[in-house]
Amino acid sequence: MAAPLKVIVAGAGLGGLTLANCLAREGFKVCVLEQASALGEVGAGVQISANGARVLHTLGLEDALAKVAFTPERGEVRHWQTGKVLATRPLGNASLERFGFPYYHLHRADFHAVLADAASAMPNVTIHLGQKIVDLSQTKCGVAVATEAGADFSGEVLIGSDGIHSAVRAALFGPDKPRFTGCVAWRATIPTDRLPEGHVRPAASNWIGKGGHFVHYYLRGGALVNCVGVMEQEEWAAESWSSQGAQEDFLTDFQDWHADLKLLIHNADVCFRWGLFDRDPMLAWSQGRATLLGDACHAMLPFMAQGAVMAVEDAYTVTQCLAAQPDDVPAALKRYETLRRDRTAQVQQMSRDNIEFFHNADIDNLEERLNSHRDAHLWLYGHDVTSQDFLG
């Protein structure tokens, strides 16, 4: 029997670590290279819908996720000033009944730890920290990468899951810049016990308004509330999750909004503020034995809550394509790309389109927009990534 392929995974974010788990369970040898000196994620929330939960359960992570997640009863769209509920979509049991899998709200650090623990426990996974990839080369039979720390790593496949500023992407397709979307985001997490009882409903709540929107939902079984407020702005310098902003400025941005939201902001200890960037869909993701995954190839606005979920779907798909054609890596990677590019491009576009809808609660065709938003969710969540033709 031929030796298993060695796959180099660039980046240990949510996408890279899901990929490491998928590959390891299929018997591949996995070498993860992460630029940071410690594994971790920012203190914010992430929503994982049924289409992503399907993959995570396939990886055996159901129990570990259940321990740290919050499962919302529904999604709701509310009016920025009156608080009126404009639309709801059932989640909770309805997600299980309709799609067979739950809808999770997770603290990013918890989700990341679940993935990292599972990957680290696999004998065929090694994770190297402090290894920023700066160069790569490939031959007919293999790939090699060099890191800033002066180390060299080689394998038979390279998958760039190194995020929106991907070095692998730049090496394969040339340098370019992500696009500032005209939206700036605030984020904060608030301990629930600081808030009046019942202040936050067990829902994924999206308040749509004038030139902005505000999302909040529970994390950690309900112990924390995750808040993200988005406002339109003309310019922004850099894309980073970690720039702090002043609480007074957060309050000023949302001063005309419903009092419930201002109470949330008042109770935040630390607020972060950063510009949102995305990219246009790429015409190709792969070259020879190297390809891309997650934000590296389809960075999108978070307005469908699908960036990480798409990375999870990518991870499952690329693994199965490699398992189906281990003797022809370039063909396997092309098949992966074919299965993934249209769907992710569509979600990128839907996320952009939601700017107009989320930032204008008083548009004439609101009902039509709400209906098409609901249909988009059904299309997204119902996708079964495990039953595709991986060989082509």
Ligand SMILES: Cc1cc2nc3c(=O)[nH]c(=O)nc-3n(C[C@H](O)[C@H](O)[C@H](O)COP(=O)(O)OP(=O)(O)OC[C@H]3O[C@@H](n4cnc5c(N)ncnc54)[C@H](O)[C@@H]3O)c2cc1C
């Ligand atoms: C406000 C906000 C809310 C969001 N909410 C949701 C949501 O609810 N649901 C959802 O599905 N998505 C959501 N997203 C999107 C989601 O966060 C991203 O799509 C997802 O984190 C991308 O994962 P990734 O692994 O592709 O990239 P990243 O998370 O960026 O990980 C890349 C990793 O690669 C490492 N790296 C970078 N360069 C190198 C290099 N040269 N060498 C080695 N390592 C390198 C980085 O250190 C990092 O660890 C949201 C995004 C935002 C901004």
